[in-house]
Amino acid sequence: MAFTLPALPYAFNALEPHIDARTMEIHHGKHHNAYVTNLNNAIAGKPEENLSIEEICKNISKYPAPVRNNGGGHYNHSLFWTIMSANAGGAPSGALGDAINSAFGNFDEFKTKFAAAATGRFGSGWAWLIKDGSGKLAITSTPNQDNPLMDVAEVKGTPVLGLDVWEHAYYLNYQNRRPDYVTAFWNVVNWNEVAKRFAK
Numbered sequence: 001m002a003f004t005l006p007a008l009p010y011a012f013n014a015l016e017p018h019i020d021a022r023t024m025e026i027h028h029g030k031h032h033n034a035y036v037t038n039l040n041n042a043i044a045g046k047p048e049e050n051l052s053i054e055e056i057c058k059n060i061s062k063y064p065a066p067v068r069n070n071g072g073g074h075y076n077h078s079l080f081w082t083i084m085s086a087n088a089g090g091a092p093s094g095a096l097g098d099a100i101n102s103a104f105g106n107f108d109e110f111k112t113k114f115a116a117a118a119t120g121r122f123g124s125g126w127a128w129l130i131k132d133g134s135g136k137l138a139i140t141s142t143p144n145q146d147n148p149l150m151d152v153a154e155v156k157g158t159p160v161l162g163l164d165v166w167e168h169a170y171y172l173n174y175q176n177r178r179p180d181y182v183t184a185f186w187n188v189v190n191w192n193e194v195a196k197r198f199a200k
């Protein structure tokens with residue numbers, strides 16, 4: 001098979017109490033796994049089997065909806081697991097911290113704007129911190145399983161941080177309270193990993 005479900009880089013309960021173990025178990029083992037299975041089914045026997053998920057996303061307008069939905073789902077969730085960890089949170093430092101201050105004023109302003117993108121996304125989708133072609137940071141959001149790598153995205157760039165705001169990401173613990181989930185997310189952001197993505 002072309003794509004495989006990456007192992008979660010920590011235990012299901014590692015992000016508690018902010019994101020509960022049962023949510024992580026279902027989210028990774030059922031939802032992400034289904035995106036991988038359905039992506040592989042959609043590209044079986046086609047040249048896309050030999051492409052990276054990034055290459056597929058960058059030309060997503062060439063492919064049918066199952067590739068867009070499930071390919072986006074695979075890319076987005078693979079990123080999402082790595083930018084969270086236990087004993088995380090706090091504020092970014094170094095080049096990433098400087099770039100956030102430069103783009104948004106300060107870290108609190110950044111968090112406010114990112115949270116507005118996350119809570120303002122109607123229905124299912126993602127909030128993103130992206131790096132554009134000139135290396136500048138920007139905040140955006142995408143519907144469904146789209147992402148800013150896609151040629152169909154309104155605002156394009158390389159994702160350095162992403163937050164899943166589908167109800168399946170938070171409903172067991174937070175029910176309809178998406179803003180509470182977004183607030184809790186800051187406690188599990190792995191800024192070292194985000195900084196690595198920014199430096200690439």
Ligand code: MN
Pocket residue numbers: 027031077164166168169
């Ligand atoms: Mn999800």
